[in-house]
Amino acid sequence: MTQTTAYTTLEASVYASKGLADCKVLVVDDEQSSCLLITTILSDIVQCEFLHDPARVIDYCEKQPPDLIVLDINMPGINGIELCQQLKQNRNTSACPVVFITGDGNAETQNKCWQAGASDYVRKPVVASTLVHRVKNLLQSKLRLDLLTELTFKDQLTALYNRYYLFTEIPTQLKRLSRESKSLGVIMIDIDYFKGFNDRYGHVAGDKCLFDVAQTLKDQLPGPHDSIVRFGGEEFSVFLPDTTQEECRNIGQRMVDAIANLSIDNEASPLGKVTISAGYVISPPTNTPDLEQLLSEADLYLYEAKLAGKARLTGSTEKQNQAC
Numbered sequence: 001m002t003q004t005t006a007y008t009t010l011e012a013s014v015y016a017s018k019g020l021a022d023c024k025v026l027v028v029d030d031e032q033s034s035c036l037l038i039t040t041i042l043s044d045i046v047q048c049e050f051l052h053d054p055a056r057v058i059d060y061c062e063k064q065p066p067d068l069i070v071l072d073i074n075m076p077g078i079n080g081i082e083l084c085q086q087l088k089q090n091r092n093t094s095a096c097p098v099v100f101i102t103g104d105g106n107a108e109t110q111n112k113c114w115q116a117g118a119s120d121y122v123r124k125p126v127v128a129s130t131l132v133h134r135v136k137n138l139l140q141s142k143l144r145l146d147l148l149t150e151l152t153f154k155d156q157l158t159a160l161y162n163r164y165y166l167f168t169e170i171p172t173q174l175k176r177l178s179r180e181s182k183s184l185g186v187i188m189i190d191i192d193y194f195k196g197f198n199d200r201y202g203h204v205a206g207d208k209c210l211f212d213v214a215q216t217l218k219d220q221l222p223g224p225h226d227s228i229v230r231f232g233g234e235e236f237s238v239f240l241p242d243t244t245q246e247e248c249r250n251i252g253q254r255m256v257d258a259i260a261n262l263s264i265d266n267e268a269s270p271l272g273k274v275t276i277s278a279g280y281v282i283s284p285p286t287n288t289p290d291l292e293q294l295l296s297e298a299d300l301y302l303y304e305a306k307l308a309g310k311a312r313l314t315g316s317t318e319k320q321n322q323a324c
């Protein structure tokens with residue numbers, strides 16, 4: 001197998017692009033007949049789901065983010081304009097385009113929709129082809145933007161976040177956590193005897209190994225806001241917001257065990273298989289800590305794990321236990 005083939009295979013699996021038919025549109029309308037009509041029209045081009053109760057929308061979107069929301073304005077409880085404002089203020093839903101559908105066509109209402117963050121506005125009675133084309137145009141723009149974001153923030157070999165993400169997004173996360181008096185757990189990870197692996201099995205096998213290790217590490221992340229970055233060649237850093245020292249230690253240990261359990265042969269290692277070493281720290285929940293400092297502290301623990309014989313985790317808890 002040539003190197004080009006291996007890269008192409010990995011990239012294809014990572015960037016298998018999402019098409020219009022894979023997009024999910026959420027229709028929110030308290031009137032059943034109107035909801036059914038819009039859902040039927042859009043189901044020809046996208047996957048459609050609906051909610052009659054606007055109070056359930058935020059919770060629904062946080063759990064299963066749609067690609068676009070079609071929103072009625074006049075609904076009981078919370079009206080569509082207020083709901084749109086809430087969606088735009090929520091960092092998990094702010095990027096989702098909202099299309100209003102309403103029979104109320106006065107200029108003041110239209111203006112309120114734009115101010116609330118609407119991407120488009122369709123008048124009732126709905127003309128099917130107009131709705132389809134507007135939704136299609138917005139989704140195509142969103143798909144292009146999603147792909148660009150993916151390419152900007154993701155490492156092409158492993159599909160993990162890259163260093164650009166690390167130094168643009170994590171400092172913002174740290175500041176927010178600090179404001180909320182919450183900690184950030186940081187784990188630095190390095191594959192053991194990886195030079196020997198490359199020397200014995202070749203660079204292409206090395207790439208495949210990196211990809212498998214990366215996916216396995218990612219599978220151990222417990223929460224939707226936890227992230228993992230390819231820090232360098234065979235180094236990874238893990239970020240666990242709002243985590244205790246104990247939780248951070250457990251996740252780090254799970255990662256060390258999961259990689260050993262993959263049982264990828266590595267004759268260059270005394271254990272005969274691919275393993276990782278890891279070091280972790282927890283940021284203080286009060287003053288905003290410096291990201292570089294946290295990374296270098298976690299890196300020192302990683303270095304200790306290497307010195308202690310590799311294939312293990314070391315961190316601030318172990319240090320405290322030793323001191324006792």
Ligand SMILES: Nc1nc2c(ncn2[C@@H]2O[C@H](COP(=O)(O)OP(=O)(O)OP(=O)(O)O)[C@@H](O)[C@H]2O)c(=O)[nH]1
Pocket residue numbers: 157190191192193194195196198202203204205206207210232233234306310
């Ligand atoms: N296949 C492949 N290898 C890489 C990539 N990035 C870095 N490496 C290799 O990773 C190896 C890292 O080697 P070292 O820093 O000596 O680390 P090590 O052999 O794992 O030694 P210890 O960490 O002490 O166990 C080098 O041989 C790099 O060429 C990559 O993208 N693909």
